[in-house]
Amino acid sequence: MMDKKQLKISTFDDALQQVKDGMVIGIGSGSTIELLIPHLAEKVTSEQLDITGVCTSNKTAYIAKKHGIKIIEINDVTNIDLAIDGADEVDTDLNLIKGGGGALFREKVIDAMANKFVVLADESKMVSYLGETFKLPVEVDKFNWLLVARKIEAYDKLEVTRRMADDVPFITDNGNYILDVTLHNGINPAEFHEYLIHLIGVLETGYFIDIADQAIVGTQEGVKVFNKAN
Known part of the structure; x- marks a missing residue:
């Protein structure tokens, strides 16, 4: 039986496989992303990738810089290739509630700007309607x-x-x-x-409606990937 932390970590491989050389990456906020950042930094170093990060909170930027990831401000980029972030709730249509950490405005700016927005979550975040478990x-x-x-x-x-x-x-x-x-x-x-x-x-x-392109969800039965219907 995996705990929530282990379930979150189980989603990282599928997300990190989408990080490619030369990308501008939107780096989200919250406990899941704070766990992800060292893994992202390790991938950048081991594969000698040239990536640039744009962060949704001051705390995330501090952690990313501490791990050697190059960080720039949102106003210094014209394009974000991939954004990776967590969520407080995910419904069956990949609509979200976010903002449990208070960074919802910056998260929405960056996640909506990205060519692809990937959500990482454990199975407890999946809900039948937005507001079921979270304000x-x-x-x-x-x-x-x-x-x-x-x-x-x-x-x-x-x-x-x-x-x-x-x-x-x-x-x-x-x-x-x-x-x-x-x-x-x-x-x-x-x-x-x-x-x-x-x-x-x-x-x-904190409503993120029709913004997420993919949700990678850690479950007790393994990782499940949900893609937005076209």
């Missing part, structure tokens, strides 16, 4: 966060909490707050995202 993170401006929270609650009698860290409000790399929204099965992700994104003060939502 939806929404990044909002500090100035009017409470007004935004009330408008979100009013959408469908939803529960909204401001994310805290060590008894103080969590602050994103962009200097904003995160509101975590408890969802239910009746909510249409595309419609709710549209409602949220047009609220003044909302930077981005």
Whole structure:
């Protein structure tokens, strides 16, 4: 019986096989990607690959640089060949909820820009609907966060909490707050995202709809690869 860490690591080979010489790689955030980075660095060194990384968080950039991976800023690239990231939830159509680590805005910029976006997950992240096991993170401006929270609650009698860290409000790399929204099965992700994104003060939502091209999932029965239907 493999634990979650082992299941995550089991997905790495399939992802790393897609990393080729000369690529610009989008490097995601979270526990899975932090485990992946040393393996990526080892591949770069052993195969003498010339790759450049663009990172979705300051923490990821720090870890990647520490392992000798060349990192540049998003505004210094015009193309990302491959993005590899984790997810908090993955549904059967490869739609995602992301943002458990608070980096959802930068993740969406990089993952959506990539020619191919590959998601790594363990089987516990697979859900029948988005919001089944995880709250939806929404990044909002500090100035009017409470007004935004009330408008979100009013959408469908939803529960909204401001994310805290060590008894103080969590602050994103962009200097904003995160509101975590408890969802239910009746909510249409595309419609709710549209409602949220047009609220003044909302930077981005943790819905990643129609962005992922492939999900590599570690299960007790082995690694399963799901590709987006054309």
